[in-house]
Amino acid sequence: MKDAHPTPGYILPIIVIAQFAGTSLWFAGNAILPDLEKALSLPADALGVITSAVQLGFITGTLTFAFLTIADRFSPSRVFFICALLGSIFNLGPLISNSYEMILSFRFITGFFLAGIYPIGMKIASDWHKKGLGKALGYLVGALVLGTAFPHLIRDLTGSLPWKYILIATSSVAVMGGIAILAGVGDGPFRKRGSKFDLGVIFKLFRHNDFRNAAFGYFGHMWELYAFWAFTPFILRYYNSSVGTELNVSLWSFITIAVGALSCALGGHLAMSISSKKVAFFALALSGICCILSPLLFMAPIVIFIAILQVWGMAVVADSPQFSTLVAQTANKAYIGTGLTVVNSIGFAITIISIQLLTWLNGFVQSDYLFLTLAVGPVFGLMHLTKVETSK
Template sequence: MRDTRLRPGYVLPIIVIAQFAGTSLWFAGNAILPDLDKALSLPANALGIITSAVQLGFIAGTLTFAFLTIADRFSPSKVFFTCALLGSIFNLGPLFSTGYEVILSFRFITGFFLAGIYPIGMKIASDWHEKGLGKALGYLVGALVLGTAFPHLIRDLTGGLPWKYILIATSSVAVMGGVAILAGVGDGPFRKRGSKFDLSIIFKLFRHNNFRNAAFGYFGHMWELYAFWAFIPFILRYYNASAGTDLNVPLWSFITIGAGSLSCAIGGHVAMRFGSKKVAFAALALSGICCLLSPLLFMVPVGLFILILLIWGMAVVADSPQFSTLVAQTADKAYIGTGLTVVNSLGFAITIVSIQLLTWLDSLIAPDFLFIVLLIGPAFGLVHLGRVGTEK
């Protein structure tokens, strides 16, 4: 009961809404890619490069935050607000310059400040939850999923309006999310202030078997997740071309990614009964099966295609909050923020490899067989997840 008395009912909804708002910056560049391609005649690998620029910026940001233990030394709410504001400003960069290299730079910097939104949001949630963290993070990662999908919805809703409105909308929403956190959520009662910078903290965290195996399981999950998300419009366009259909690519991209928010929330509730490890294992196994069977995806009728895509979209991310829960539960309590941040950083480094690998393989093999490569991640993750000991 102690946990509930110390946490007002409005805290989690504010964190969830703010997380959704802040992470809407993530795929803003992907949503406007067709417009940029028309204006700039982008190279064939632009999808992978622009997505990787954000991921690389996120990695640089998370490494900086981890090395300086910012999440543990400073007020997480103030860090979240500051990064939401700065990320929103740089998200607007392409409004003032549309050179390809300049756009990549702005996406990199936007990714850098996302490091103060996604992991810090999880840190804030962990500071307010002594119990039920898996359920809380289920809602929180669900918000990330919706935020990631949001630019695709804006693109669909704005119709023929200039692409600049997508950037203005996502930046405005992100700023409002930062204000909500700053005004409505203070430091949690279970926050433990970390010490000054100490590089050895990161190595000490990974010496613990449970933390290391939870992190490795998360790395396998990340190999698949963002590569799948980034290539969803590609999958839809290729299916349209091969099956002769006319599916709305922006709308179905939003629905496919956004469906994962529902599975994250449901998984959080299920984890309250069965534990985060079992939920993560089931979701990772299901998404692995989708990878294995992906060549069949382009041969089925449109109704079955949509169904399989939605199942994959739900399975691919349902384990994410539970992996974060396992990482938080197995980390040194004084360095939960640093543990989450460094694991996120390494996980996103892996996404660059998988995204670039798919981009390269696209010129060598038929798209039908492209996504079998993603099976590497779930297979690796399941092996290490099975080694995680009893949850605390």
């Protein structure tokens, strides 16, 4: 019986801490962007381009990992450690050369190795949790959220120090996360190893209706998520200029993104009672409503502005771990790692489109109405989520 292999209590905390540590590399470039803009006279679209460079690297990495079925053929813990180490090294690249072209290259390669951190972390969690996967992934994606927000906090705490310390701090934390996984977490008792390389696995996965609809729901969610995160500092700066306030952009960017960790954890616990599908539906619908109401956000009093922004920050990511749970539950059990990885890859490709679209539209559309375009994602996602059938 599988129940004869209960998951030790220390396993999930180690995975969560390691996931937080590894994903702190993600927005390190965004956190130092104001300093780089001053030092290098970067172009106006630098925010979108630098963010997209990481996303494109992540996509390339996840496609490579998926086609080679690395997550299912090799020890996930070792893959996580190696990628955390290499990602940390390339995260430090701007310390050696800080030309705009080289920065984009370093961010791309960092993104490539993040492909061995985020989806591999979910694979490790699924190998250790037969029951309560939605709750486990809730904590895990919450760690991703905190890791994503972490560079903004470092920037706020080290405001008087050179930007290089942000890169050093995030790289150091990521390496420690990799060591924690390697030393404290082995292969889970529910891991089913893929026996051989099979180029057709990806296509076989998407032939299954429930897997496909769960993936499409996730894609709609991703259209909004990273565009919102990338433009959170923009939203705060625009509100400051529109209303004449002086909100701390770095601090509130951290809070707005990090609050999603709480909703991920709460959603994971709620999924144990009402199902991952229902939690994902509610969160995606709420974030879609925030997109539609976004033009009113910039006219609101500061207290209401902050409150709505926090609701949006919670709703925009609370469905992410539940979509991953649905993907894992509907995938072929021998290729859960590959299923999670390829769905992540396509999802992050979509984030590049939405981020670049917002960057382009910002030159033509009044900023108040810019984020209406993000509502397309939740609508598309909800249409497919309702079609997912799962017994879990």
